[in-house]
Amino acid sequence: MKRNVLIIGAGGVAHVVAHKCAQNNALLGDIHIASRTLAKCHAIIESVHDKGSLHMPGLLQAHQLDAMDIEATKFLIRATRCQIVINVGSPFVNMSVLQACIETGAAYMDTAIHEDPAKVCETPPWYANYEWKRLDACKRAGVTAILGIGFDPGVVNAYGRYAMDTYFDQVDSIDIIDVNAGSHGRYFATNFDPETNFREFTSTVWSWENGAWKANAMFERKKEWDLPVTGKSTTYLTGHDELHSMSRNLGVPDIRFWMGFGEHYINVFTVLKNLGLLSEHPVRTARGQEIVPLEVVKAVLPDPASLAPGYTGKTCIGDLVKGTKDGKPQEVLIYNICDHEEAYKEVGSQAISYTAGVPAVAAAMLIADGTWDMGGMVNVEELDPAPLISLMNRMGLVTRARHGTEDYVVEPQMAIAEQVSCDKVASMG
Structure with a gap:
């Protein structure tokens, strides 16, 4: 204890x-x-x-x-x-x-x-x-x-393990999908620390495919998913923390992470990156001051915590797992839906x-x-x-599973x- x-x-x-x-x-x-x-x-x-x-x-x-x-x-x-x-x-x-x-x-x-x-x-x-x-x-x-x-990393790792243990004899792929269908009403903001957020997306995108690491550029590969509650969403292949452990521990040949981005986010991100404002390396100003551009961008953007009062809509995050059970193809989506307004009402976030x-x-x-x-x-x-x-x-x-024609709350034994x-x-x- x-x-x-x-x-x-x-x-x-x-x-x-x-x-x-x-x-x-x-x-x-x-x-x-x-x-x-x-x-x-x-x-x-x-x-x-x-x-x-x-x-x-x-x-x-x-x-x-x-x-x-x-x-x-x-x-x-x-x-x-x-x-x-x-x-x-x-x-x-x-x-x-x-x-x-x-x-x-x-x-x-x-x-x-x-x-x-x-x-x-x-x-x-x-x-x-x-x-x-x-x-x-x-x-x-x-x-x-x-x-x-x-949640990702974290719960999606647990979802992958749970799906493997519960629904499959063999798993061929895990696609982790993260869609925020909410709206914060600001011109531009990140949902968590801007410095951490941008650092994820400014370099090589690593995914685990055919039992090996594969490199892509950010926004190079996209895919549309039709998810519960949030509906059809365009997502982009993105490197993410959980891939670095799940690739070693689960023995699954294909593990990918997909995150939803709107065109506005992509446009602003691209401009900031092309101007060098997302660099983590210090630069010297005309006045002789040494600054890190990414830290300046973080300083002028809204604090993610400040977005909570006016946030509306929902998120959908989960694992789409494919493989076989009893020799037959099987597909299961194990996921969570979270409501921005309900979260704010309960804890102010x-x-x-x-x-x-x-x-x-x-x-x-x-x-x-x-x-x-x-x-x-x-x-x-x-x-x-x-x-x-x-x-x-x-x-x-609450964890749910979409399995064939059924969609239900997961209550593990x-x-x-x-x-x-x-x-x-x-x-x-």
Whole structure:
């Protein structure tokens, strides 16, 4: 049993994580939020109180922290007696926070792959360049580290594993599809950190095809999908975190990631890129100041968290899995629909942050009760997906499957102990 949670970061996803931890503090215990900007932590705490999210009276505290400072992070983990760290800060801090957890014994999780500020779209498998180098250290220390437990990466990894285990004898392909059919009403904005968002799309697009890595340019390959609720949407082949672990762990020859983009987004992105404004490399201005163009673009764009009040529409994210069962072709779409307005009503966020934050808290709860506390480093597809899917069904992210002519809520069969745990969580609200 592990208790007390340290949330690192104070952006849109951290906002959701704090609310969901508060809703389940009977299990998770004290909640601490740490960021370089203390005012953002206090704003999240105020929101939690305003929404009445705390399930029971408990500690909810803000801290100022530079998470790149390993010693300072270790000190805060020990001072707060936190046994679970949810890292939803910049992907630049992953390795520092992970190291602090290894040295203090706290469980670690994040929602995105580590990034080096000077590098973009690294050679696959990307995890091998950073996190996987700490596999042995985690095992020796008995530290649980769950990598990429947002929605994508995260839930889509679990969906791939669940589909393979439930519906197929053999899987030939997994197409991960992410469509945001919502509208924020701004001229241009990104749904999560602009710097992270743009860095994903400015270099080589890597996909896993025919059991090997294939390189494409961004917006080079597109495909239209007809999805539940959001309807027909044009998507583009995009490189993404989950491909770098699923390609190794699932044994599936084709794994691709498709993201929906409108023409307006593509046009603005193309102009910014062609002008050099999405570069991560410093330039010197006429006044002699050294600036990073991408950081300037981030500074002038709307804060993704500010989009929530006026956001309308829904998202659809899922895995279209194809293969065979009993010698016959089989196709299953396992997916989630999330409503921007409902997310805002519940926790004051838009659906993009909601879908990333809820799974991280579900994972923290599964670590807290011992279900996922395995004492080593794993990617999500290496874990039993049943308890995660069942918990999310009760926490606001319902999983559905479109299988032939049927479309239904997925309720995984679980061991008795896991079902009791999920029922206990449900009773906590």
